[in-house]
Amino acid sequence: xxxxxxKLILLLLSALVLLFIIAPLLGMxxxxxxxxxxxxxxxxxxxxxxxxxxxxxxxxTIFMAIGAIPLAYVLARKNFFFKKLISxxxxxxxxxxxxxxxxxxxxxxxxxxxLGKAASSVGIDFVGNPLGIAAAMAFVSIPxxxxxxxxxxxxxxxxxxxxxxxxxxxxxxxxxxxxxxMAKRSVISGLVMMFARGLSEFxxxxxxxxxxxxxxxxxxxxxxxxxxQYARPVAVVFILITLFVFIAMRWISGGKKHA
Amino acid sequence: xxxxxDISKKLGNFQINNISFTVEKGEYFVLLGESGAGKSVLLxxxxxxxxxxxxxxxxxxxxxxxxTINERNIGIxxxxxxxxxxxxxYQNIAYPxxxxxxxxxxxxxxxxxxxxxxxxxxxxxxxxxxxSGGEKQRVALARxxxxxxxxxxxxxxxxxxxxxxxxxxxxxxxxxxxxGFTIIHVTHDFxxxxxxxxxIAIIDKGNLISTGKPDEIxxxxxxxxxxxxxxxxxxxxxxxxxxxxxxIGIINLISGSKIRLATDATSGNGYYILPSxxxxxTLEKPVSSASNIMQGRIKDIIPTFKxxxxxxxxxxIFHVSITKTSKEKLRLELGKNIWxxxxxxxxxxxxxE
Numbered sequence: 283x284x285x286x287x288x289k290l291i292l293l294l295l296s297a298l299v300l301l302f303i304i305a306p307l308l309g310m311x312x313x314x315x316x317x318x319x320x321x322x323x324x325x326x327x328x329x330x331x332x333x334x335x336x337x338x339x340x341x342x343t344i345f346m347a348i349g350a351i352p353l354a355y356v357l358a359r360k361n362f363f364f365k366k367l368i369s370x371x372x373x374x375x376x377x378x379x380x381x382x383x384x385x386x387x388x389x390x391x392x393x394x395x396x397l398g399k400a401a402s403s404v405g406i407d408f409v410g411n412p413l414g415i416a417a418a419m420a421f422v423s424i425p426x427x428x429x430x431x432x433x434x435x436x437x438x439x440x441x442x443x444x445x446x447x448x449x450x451x452x453x454x455x456x457x458x459x460x461x462x463x464m465a466k467r468s469v470i471s472g473l474v475m476m477f478a479r480g481l482s483e484f485x486x487x488x489x490x491x492x493x494x495x496x497x498x499x500x501x502x503x504x505x506x507x508x509x510x511q512y513a514r515p516v517a518v519v520f521i522l523i524t525l526f527v528f529i530a531m532r533w534i535s536g537g538k539k540h541a
Numbered sequence: 542x543x544x545x546x547d548i549s550k551k552l553g554n555f556q557i558n559n560i561s562f563t564v565e566k567g568e569y570f571v572l573l574g575e576s577g578a579g580k581s582v583l584l585x586x587x588x589x590x591x592x593x594x595x596x597x598x599x600x601x602x603x604x605x606x607x608x609t610i611n612e613r614n615i616g617i618x619x620x621x622x623x624x625x626x627x628x629x630x631y632q633n634i635a636y637p638x639x640x641x642x643x644x645x646x647x648x649x650x651x652x653x654x655x656x657x658x659x660x661x662x663x664x665x666x667x668x669x670x671x672x673s674g675g676e677k678q679r680v681a682l683a684r685x686x687x688x689x690x691x692x693x694x695x696x697x698x699x700x701x702x703x704x705x706x707x708x709x710x711x712x713x714x715x716x717x718x719x720x721g722f723t724i725i726h727v728t729h730d731f732x733x734x735x736x737x738x739x740x741i742a743i744i745d746k747g748n749l750i751s752t753g754k755p756d757e758i759x760x761x762x763x764x765x766x767x768x769x770x771x772x773x774x775x776x777x778x779x780x781x782x783x784x785x786x787x788x789i790g791i792i793n794l795i796s797g798s799k800i801r802l803a804t805d806a807t808s809g810n811g812y813y814i815l816p817s818x819x820x821x822x823t824l825e826k827p828v829s830s831a832s833n834i835m836q837g838r839i840k841d842i843i844p845t846f847k848x849x850x851x852x853x854x855x856x857x858i859f860h861v862s863i864t865k866t867s868k869e870k871l872r873l874e875l876g877k878n879i880w881x882x883x884x885x886x887x888x889x890x891x892x893x894e
Contacts, residue, residue, distance in 0.1 A: 444590045445623035447610040450640035450688060459636075463627050 307521070314518045322515040328500065332523055335496040338412050339480030342420035343427070343473055350424055351469060354431035355461065359440075372429070375422045384489030387418050391490070414490040419480035426475035434468025435461060470535040474528065481524055542566040542723060543692060548586060548596035557582060557747040559596070564692075564725060564740070569718045571734040572727045573770065574744035580727040583744070584694050587725065588617045600691060611640070616690030620697040622681040624669035630680050631665040637688035651687060659683040659713075675706040679713070686717065693717070695726040699733055711736055731770050735759075743767050761891045768814065774850070774860030775815040781808050781890050789832075789885055796856040801832045801885040806892055815888035817860040822851065823880045824871060831882035835859075839877045842868065849873075853881055 322328055357369065375383060391408035392398050401408060408414035438461050446456040462469065484498040492499060497520045505513035543564040550557045557579045564570045572580045585591040587598060589610035598605045605613060624633050631652060638648045656662040659679045669677060678698065685693060698714070699707050714737060718724050728734055734741055735755055742752040745766045751758050762768040768776035781790045781804070792800040792813045800813065821827070827834060837855030844850075848864040851873060859881060863873075873879070 439623070441619055441621065441623050442625060444585070444588075444610075445617065445619065446625070446636070448588050448590065448613075448615065448617045449637035449684070450611045450614070451636070452611055455640065460625060464625075 310514055311518060314515050318515045319518060322519045325516075327495075328497075328516050328519060331495050331497045331500045332520055334412065334415075334494055335481055335498070335520075336523075336527065338416045338496065339419050339423075339477050339483075341412075342416035342423070342480050343477045345416070346420045346424050346476075347427060347473060350427050351431050351462070354428045354469075354472075355435050355457065357428070358432045358435035372425050374425075376425050380422055380483065380485030381489060383422055384418060384486035387414075387421055387486060388489055391417060408490070410491045410493055412491075412494065415487050415494075415496060418486040418490045419483050422483050422486050423476040423479035426479050427469075427472040430472025430475060431465065431469045434465030434472070437468070438464045467535070470531075474531050474535070477531075478524070478528065542568075542601060543587070543725075544597075544599045545587070546597045546599075548583065548593045548598070550582060550586060550591065550593050550595075552582060555579065555747060557586075557593075560744070560749045561596075562742050562749065562752050564723060566723050567718070567721060568723055569715075569737055569739045570723075570725045571738035571741045572725065572744055573729070573731065573734045573738075573741055575729050578729075578744045579747040580729075580744050581696050584617065584696050584725065584727050587692075588615050588694055589613050590617070614688070614690050615692045615694060616685035616688060617694040617696065618678075618681045618685050618698055620700050622669075622677045622701070624672075624677055624681055624684070626669050628669075629665065630661065630667050630669065630672070633669065633680060634665075634684045634687050637684065641688065655683050655687050674702040675710065678702055678706075678710055682713070682717065686722070691723070693722050693724045695724060697728055698726065699728070699730070707733075731772070743770065761889075762814065763812065763891060768812075773814055774817050775813075775820075775888075777813045777857065778810075779813040779890070780810050781806055781813075781892075783808055790890065792890060794857055798835070798856045800888070802888055802890055803885045804890050806890040809892055811890055811892040813888060813890050815859070815883065817850065817862040819887040820859060820861040820881050820883045822853075822861055822863060822867070822871060822873070823882065826880050827882050829882065830884060832885045833887075834880060834882040836878065836880055839873060839875055839879060842873060842875065853879065855881065 357365065357372075388409070389395060390397060391401075391414055393402055393407065393409065398408060406413060408417060442460055442464070443456050446460045447453070451459065482498060483496075484502065487496055488499055488502075495503065497516065501513050501516050501520070504516055545563070546561050548557060548560045555577070560583060572583065574580045582591060586593045589605065589608065600613070600615075624630075625636065628636070634652050634655065635648050638651055643651065652665070653662070656665055659682065661676065661679050661683060664672060664676055664680065669680070672680065678701075682698075695714070699710055702710060711733075714724070714726070718737075718739075726734075726737060738755050740753065741755050741758055743750045743758065743764070743766065745764075750764045751762075751767050758767060759771040762771055762773060762776065765776050768774075777792075777794050779795070779800075780793045781802070782793065783790050788803060788805070790802050790804050790806070790808070792802050794800065794813065802813070821831065826836070835855040837853040837859070839851060840854045840858070841852040842849055843852070844865075845862070848862060849868045851861045851863055851868070853859045853861055861881060867873075871879075
């Protein structure tokens with residue numbers, strides 16, 4: 283009897299949490315009519331902003347991965363004095379408020395900063411520019427990639443890397459032929475997580491660049507200027523497109539299963 | 542060919558101390574020791590996967606200190622085989638050949654040749670996780686030998702395969718050795734060492750205890766650890782003296798016990814070894830030709846593969862091997878007082894000075 287009641291309570295609590303996640307999303311989808319959706323999908327401002335959001339987040343993810351994946355490997359394999367401190371620093375963007383992160387990035391990239399001045403001299407201005415948006419997205423989302431990739435590399439047996447070295451491979455070759463392919467699933471999962479987190483960023487981006495408008499900002503602007511009725515279809519279209527992109531990415535990356 | 546001089550390495554609380562030995566071309570050299578004795582670390586130091594704190598390693602007279610792992614051309618096969626799980630058997634064997642920048646045709650020909658030799662032609666398109674232990678072992682050896690290493694290092698290569706396969710893999714390893722490959726093989730298994738080694742080095746707690754040909758080491762063990770490995774239980778530090786001109790010596794054990802032994806050893810300090818199956822147990826004091834007779838008490842009785850190991854306390858601890866039938870006939874049990882005896886012809890003395 284007790285066992286039965288215990289199972290029932292577990293089920294009930296789990297169902298409540300799931301409902302909490304599903305209900306608002308479902309409510310939003312149900313409250314949006316098909317004509318509204320089609321009209322929004324034809325709205326050039328909406329589609330332009332979705333394209334901008336997807337490409338800036340994708341660009342930020344790919345560009346930062348060049349450094350983040352080797353860093354994750356170093357954290358997984360090497361022991362050094364400040365390793366714990368560095369791991370803590372990597373997690374910082376997750377824990378600090380993102381509007382505060384935006385302020386910090388603005389200080390770093392604004393026209394008055396050293397980097398901003400250097401960029402200005404070659405005609406690049408981060409503020410109000412997709413490059414600035416990508417920087418803000420990267421700042422808040424990079425811990426997801428580093429942590430997932432580090433976990434992946436930690437799960438690759440060191441012995442396999444040693445065997446590869448003894449078979450005449452250079453350390454670089456071992457990384458590209460053994461470590462990276464074997465940690466592939468975790469690395470891809472980290473890339474997808476970073477990309478997804480970048481897409482949803484609002485707080486840091488709004489401080490760096492209100493314009494050009496990424497979709498989270500467009501949704502906020504439509505809501506604050508015109509109300510819920512006008513913001514909702516944009517949100518639904520954005521969710522549908524990002525869901526489609528994620529499913530496609532998972533499908534492509536999950537095509538070959540090993541490791 | 543390979544010369545290790547004074548190799549030391551500290552790893553946490555564990556240390557390898559000043560290990561030196563030489564391996565000549567064509568030898569099957571077995572490093573024998575219990576788990577955690579430092580054998581595998583030593584192997585990784587030779588391969589260049591670990592750095593020694595002190596000492597030098599020379600291969601063909603050339604110091605390996607400044608040679609990276611991939612320049613050493615020393616192959617290593619691990620206990621768990623370390624096959625790359627994301628690559629097929631073919632790609633695994635091709636790995637060292639690609640590193641040598643062999644052409645595709647040359648790689649294919651070489652793999653076909655080595656696959657025939659190791660009887661793995663049918664496995665080439667399989668992934669390692671679909672192979673049995675014995676198949677993995679053959680693939681790992683094939684991959685390693687494909688690069689024609691100057692030296693082949695095997696880390697407990699037979700520990701992960703079942704008993705049935707051990708004989709055929711033993712034969713394979715011997716065949717590889719006969720083809721001219723010099724092998725250093727790490728194991729904790731005495732029988733495995735004896736069946737393969739042309740030379741043995743015994744390692745205990747990071748120290749090299751003994752090195753030489755198997756018969757040199759085990760016929761005259763000079764260390765309790767070596768004796769234990771060889772299955773010799775009655776091994777005592779002792780001194781030998783001769784009274785008058787007799788060839789019957791008196792062995793003085795540390796406990797004060799005196800044992801008579803017919804020996805051609807010279808007087809002095811050394812070790813007294815007495816095979817446990819040469820001791821006779823009787824319930825009464827025997828009247829026989831045995832000149833060594835002691836009264837003792839049974840401290841323990843341990844079942845063994847062949848029968849029983851009776852541990853008798855009589856100043857020293859003696860191990861006596863008997864059959865189960867003898868145990869039942871004499872009604873031996875713990876605490877029972879018995880007599881043990883053996884002839885002066887039994888046992889031997891090994892000088893250590």
